[in-house]
Amino acid sequence: MTPSTDAATVRTxxxxxxxxxxxxxxxxxxITFNGLADGAEHVALxxxxxxxAAAPLxxxxxxxxxxDAFGSARCDCGPQLREATERIAATGGVLLYLRQEGRGIGxxxxxxxxxxxDTGLDTYQANTALGLPEDARDYTAAAQMLTALGITDLDLLTNNPDKARQLRDLGLAVTRTVxxxxxxxxxxLRYLHAKVQHTHHTIALAPMAILAR
Known part of the structure; x- marks a missing residue:
């Protein structure tokens, strides 16, 4: 199926x-691209x-x-980036590095x-307290990038069901989520529990009876 997005092309x-x-x-x-919907400088690795692979990872x-850069332990982003790089290299695939800092809020x-x-709100409550979306990310550009690389069927390495949902809505065939x-x-730990509770991330965590504030 052809994604319902305007075409992007490979730049470099x-x-x-x-x-x-x-x-x-x-x-x-x-790889860099021309014509991405949001105009941001996303890259594919x-x-x-x-x-x-029939369906690249x-x-x-x-x-x-x-x-990613400073090794902050407040999130799991750095370890996920490291893990994803090795797993994709082992099977063959693509890592899209998307300029969507803070789930798209900057x-x-x-x-x-x-x-x-630090005053007690979780990561999603803090965004809404600032008058911002819990998650502002749109993956139209990601679909454009994959299509420009000739990838329309894929296995998606993620714990976030919204990523698979958006890519499917954009016409890509996500054969499975990994x-x-x-x-x-x-x-x-509190951040990870918030992702499970608010956006149904598939992360196996031990129950937390008391969340430290």
Missing amino acids: RVRIPLSFSDGYQVTAEV VLGDPAT VRLHSECLTG LYNKLDAYALQ PTGVHSTPSN
């Missing part, structure tokens, strides 16, 4: 060696050989400066929400 392809803090290294083909990873607003979380690992720490 360049091979970049990646190296993670734990020593894992891999080379990715990093092709890892391994997607052509070897795909991860939609929303940018998280604090977690870096400054995310840090404002962090301040509210859960990521559970990267819980004392600092992010």
Whole structure:
């Protein structure tokens, strides 16, 4: 099925060696695009050989400066990025790195929400207290990117049912969803529980009788 989005085209392809803090290294083909619906500078990282799989493994990873670059333990973004890179490289597929900081509200607003979380609100309550959506992300550009790469059937590496739902609504065939690992720490456990409770993420967590505030 053809996605119900305007076409995007490949702009640049360049091979970049990646190296993670734990020593894992891999080379990715990093691809930029013209014509993305939201005008943002999203990139695709092709890892391994997607052509070897009937449905390549795909991860939609929303940018998280604090977690991806600075190793913040308030979320699980950095560990998910590291895990996804290796798993996709092993099977062949694509990691879309999407410029959607703070579930689409932006870096400054995310840090404002962090301040509210320190007063007792969870990550979703903090967004709405700022007058912002719980999750502002739209995956139209992601569908355009995958289509430009010739991918219309895929396995989706995610715990978030909204990602699969949006891609299907945009005409892509998500053959199955593959859960990521559970990267819980004392600092992010309340955040992970909020994702399960508010947006039904498929994360297996031990019950929390009392949430520290």
